[in-house]
Amino acid sequence: MTPQSNFMVLAPVAPGLEGDLRGLLLTMNGLPGMAKPDNPLVPFGVFDTLHFARFVILNDATLDDLKVFGPAAEFPDAPIYLAFLGDCDGPADLLLADFAGRAGDGLRQIFAFCAGFDPHGDLLQWMKSHSLKPAANYVNWIGRTVRQIHEEAALHKALSSYLVTLCLDDPPQQIRRALIRAVSEKGPRLTSEAPTPIDWQIRRLLTILAAVLAAVIVLLPLLKFSFGAALLVYGAILILIGAAAAVFLVHLRRHETTDPDVQGPPKPPSNAHLLALGQLQDHDVTNQYTALGSFKPGPFPQWTTTVVWWLVNLATPILYPRGNLARIKTIHFARWVFLDGKRRGLFASNYDGSSESYMDDFVNKVSFGLNLTFGQGVGYPRTHFLLWGGAQREQEFKNVQRRHALPTEVWYKAYPGLTLVDIERNGRIREGLKPKSMSNAEIRQWLSDI
Numbered sequence: 001m002t003p004q005s006n007f008m009v010l011a012p013v014a015p016g017l018e019g020d021l022r023g024l025l026l027t028m029n030g031l032p033g034m035a036k037p038d039n040p041l042v043p044f045g046v047f048d049t050l051h052f053a054r055f056v057i058l059n060d061a062t063l064d065d066l067k068v069f070g071p072a073a074e075f076p077d078a079p080i081y082l083a084f085l086g087d088c089d090g091p092a093d094l095l096l097a098d099f100a101g102r103a104g105d106g107l108r109q110i111f112a113f114c115a116g117f118d119p120h121g122d123l124l125q126w127m128k129s130h131s132l133k134p135a136a137n138y139v140n141w142i143g144r145t146v147r148q149i150h151e152e153a154a155l156h157k158a159l160s161s162y163l164v165t166l167c168l169d170d171p172p173q174q175i176r177r178a179l180i181r182a183v184s185e186k187g188p189r190l191t192s193e194a195p196t197p198i199d200w201q202i203r204r205l206l207t208i209l210a211a212v213l214a215a216v217i218v219l220l221p222l223l224k225f226s227f228g229a230a231l232l233v234y235g236a237i238l239i240l241i242g243a244a245a246a247v248f249l250v251h252l253r254r255h256e257t258t259d260p261d262v263q264g265p266p267k268p269p270s271n272a273h274l275l276a277l278g279q280l281q282d283h284d285v286t287n288q289y290t291a292l293g294s295f296k297p298g299p300f301p302q303w304t305t306t307v308v309w310w311l312v313n314l315a316t317p318i319l320y321p322r323g324n325l326a327r328i329k330t331i332h333f334a335r336w337v338f339l340d341g342k343r344r345g346l347f348a349s350n351y352d353g354s355s356e357s358y359m360d361d362f363v364n365k366v367s368f369g370l371n372l373t374f375g376q377g378v379g380y381p382r383t384h385f386l387l388w389g390g391a392q393r394e395q396e397f398k399n400v401q402r403r404h405a406l407p408t409e410v411w412y413k414a415y416p417g418l419t420l421v422d423i424e425r426n427g428r429i430r431e432g433l434k435p436k437s438m439s440n441a442e443i444r445q446w447l448s449d450i
Contacts, residue, residue, distance in 0.1 A: 001142070001143035001193060001194065001195075001196040002089045002090055002143060002145050002193075002194045002196075002197075003089075003090075003139075003142055003143060003196070003197070003200045004051070004087060004088065004089055004139045004142060004143075004333075005087075005088060005089075005090065005091055005092040006085070006086065006087045006088070006092055006134065006137060006333070006335060007084075007085060007086055007088070007092035007095065007096055007131060008083060008084070008085040008131060008132045008133075008134070008335075008337065009083070009084040009085070009096075009127045009130050009131055009132075010058075010081050010082070010083050010084075010130055010131075010132045010339075011081065011082055011111065011114035011115065011116075011117065011130045012079035012080065012081055012082075012114060012115045013057065013079075013080045013081065013082050013113055013114060013115070014113055014114060014115045015115075017113045018057060018059065018080055018113075020113060021057065021082065021110070021113035022057060022409055024041075024109065024110065024113070025055050025057075025110070025409040025410050026409060026410075027039070027041070028041050028042065028055075028410045029410060031283045032279045032280050032283065033279070033280035033283070033288075033407070033408055033409065033410065033411050034280075034283050034284065034411055034412075034413075035053075035410045035411060035412040037412065040106065041103070041106030041107075041109060041110065042099070042103045042106045042107060042110075043102075043103060044412040044414075045414075046102060047088075047095065047098060047099070047102075048146060048147065049088045049089040049090055049094075049095055049145070049146060050086055050087075050088050050095065050146065050412070050414055051086070051087045051088060051089070051146055051332070051333065051350075051413075051414050052086055052087045052288075052332065052333060052350045052411075052412060052413055052414070053084075053085070053086030053087075053410075053411075053412040054083075054084075054085055054086070054288060054290070054348070054408050054409075054410060054411045054412065055082065055083070055084050055110070055408075055409050055410040056082075056083050056085075056290050056348075056406060056407075056408045056409055056410075057080065057081070057082055057083075057406075057409060058080065058081040058082070058083055058292050058339075058346065058406065059080045059406070060078060060292050060293070060294070060344065061273075061403075062293060062294070062378070062379065062403055062404055063075055063076075063078055063294065065294070065378045065379050066294055066297075066378060068260035068261075069260060069296070069297050069378075072297070073297040075294065075340075075343060075344075078340065078344070079340070081339070082110075082111075082113065082114055083346070084110075084127075085335075085348060086412075087139070087332075087333040087350075089145040089146055089147075093128070096124060096127050096128065096131075097124055099127075100123045100124040100127065104123050107123060107127075108123060111123075111126070132337060132339075133337075134313075134335035134336055134337045135306070135309040135310065135313060135336050135337060135338050136309040136310070136312040136313035136316070136335065136336040136373075137313060137316075137333075137334070137335045137336075138312075138316050138320070138325055138331065138333065138334040138335070139317070139321075139333055140323050140325075140331060140332050140333065140420060141321070141322055141323050141423075142317060142321045142322070143193075143196075144423070144427070146414050146415070147191055148191070148193075148427075149414075149415050149418065149423055149426075150414075150415060151188060151189070151190050151191060152190075152423070152426035152427055152429065152430050153415065153418060153422075153423075153426055154188040155183070155188055155190065155426065155429060155430055156425070156426045156429050156449075156450065158182075158183065158186070158187065158188055159179055159182075159183070159429065159450045160450055162178075162179055162182040162183075162186075163175075163179065163447070163450055166178055166179075171440075172440045172443035172444055172447070173440065173443065175443070175447065176432075176438065176443050176446070176447075179433075179450075180433055183433065190430065204317075207314070207318070208318075249385065251300055252300075252304070252385065252386060253385065255296070255300060255301070256382060256383055256384065256385075256386075259296055261382065267379075267399055267403070268399050268402075269399065269402040269403045273402070273403070274402065276407045277355070277402070277405055277407055279407075280407055280408060280411075281354065281355055282354060284413060284416050284417065285352055285353075285416075285417060285418070285419045286332065286350060286351065286352050286413055286416075286418075286419065287350075287351060287352075287353070287354070287355060287358070288348070288349070288350055288351075288408050288411045289347070289348065289349045289350075289351065289355065289358070289405065290346070290347075290348045290405065290406045290408050291346070291347045291348075291401060291404040291405050291406065292339075292344065292345075292346050292404060292406055293344065293345060293377045293378060293379070293404040294343060294344050294345075294377070294378045295342065295343060295344065295345060295376050295377060295378065296376055296377070296378055301376035302342045302376070304376055304386075305342075305345070305373075305376045306338075306342065308372050308373055309336050309338075309373065312336065312373060313336075323420065323424060326365070326366045326369060327365045327366065328361050328362065328365060328366060329420060329421075330351045330352040330353055330357075330358065330361065330419075330420060331349055331350070331351045332349075332350040332351065332352075332420065333349065333350050334347070334348070334349035334350075335347070335348050335349075336373065345377070347374075350413070352419040352420055352421070353419075359397075359398055359401060362391065363391050363392070363394050363397065363398075367390065367391035367392050368387045368388070370390065370391040370397070371383045371386055371387055371388070371389070371390035371391055372386060372387070375390055377400075377404075379400050379403070379404075380397075380400055381393040381396040381397050381400065425449050428446070428449055429446070429449050429450060432446035432449075
């Protein structure tokens with residue numbers, strides 16, 4: 001199995017050059033916001049481990065919301081950044097080196113608009129020195145590579161063409177044998193799964209061991225002490241946990257009830273902003289989303305978000321490794337990133353369907369998750385003990401997310417036209433070729449996918 005990784009190169013745009021940079025980036029597109037795979041600056045299509053990529057200028061139009069917290073909270077000199085980010089198979093450092101080697105001239109033209117960039121310097125070293133790791137990251141299906149997706153899509157297409165040449169009244173077993181024979185003789189070729197890297201296995205094992213160790217520490221009193229002594233130890237632990245939780249909840253509720261409300265009556269985004277976002281949507285079955293915003297000032301909101309995002313990053317690969325993020329099945333990749341010493345945060349995702357259905361999915365299914373991950377953001381609808389309220393105030397929430405959404409100048413997808421439903425179906429079709437025998441009912445179900 002080849003696990004996925006991600007990269008993000010972030011650098012401030014030199015003063016006065018944002019418009020020129022945007023103009024250059026737009027030359028990479030075939031459709032609004034959608035990169036031509038063979039564009040001369042960064043020909044994304046030649047990088048066969050790259051799932052998604054984007055260039056986006058991070059110019060935060062909501063900074064004025066900080067004024068309600070007083071002059072100390074304002075951020076008038078907030079940098080305007082250029083972000084180059086993507087998701088790939090295997091180590092991201094290898095892909096960055098490949099970018100530097102095969103698209104170096106184009107990247108130098110782009111990064112020349114960034115403050116302090118030396119067009120004659122070491123491009124790879126500069127990208128590494130300006131790389132930023134996400135605080136949390138989500139992969140829809142760990143180990144499913146770009147090559148696998150392309151091969152399985154070709155398999156589905158080939159089997160569909162083979163199937164129409166057969167008599168569907170023949171016995172299911174005979175039809176399946178004929179299809180397997182056709183694939184063996186005519187293709188397409190299917191690559192075997194690569195071995196899982198040892199270092200990735202070790203990191204995953206250490207994560208699991210850490211969870212087991214935490215459980216052992218909790219259970220240790222039962223092994224070491226008598227039942228009565230164990231009860232005393234557990235009682236002390238519960239008292240400490242309860243005291244810490246009580247202190248946290250008191251501070252949380254105080255912030256929820258006393259923080260200035262920059263929202264007031266629901267503040268909709270401007271028509272011009274909605275138009276700019278809408279022009280980039282629905283050119284493919286998959287869309288991109290980029291949002292930028294500030295956290296409420298002070299250590300409590302920042303540390304609360306830090307802990308929540310850390311838990312998200314820890315839990316998602318263990319709880320949701322195969323295509324289902326808490327009942328949300330439309331997200332290919334997502335990341336949460338701290339910026340500017342945790343004063344601001346970035347969220348970026350790639351998802352199937354429209355932006356409206358994407359937000360409806362979250363509001364209706366996991367509004368508590370939105371509250372946990374974004375509830376400390378400036379302007380976010382008021383929460384109640386962080387789990388309730390917030391995104392449940394649907395119109396206010398949607399106004400907030402639209403105001404913070406940024407038009408993405410350049411976006412690339414390695415497999416246009418394929419949703420996660422399509423990709424999962426194609427995977428099932430491939431799996432149906434492997435068993436030596438299947439029941440007639442199983443074959444009919446398999447044929448229904450084809």
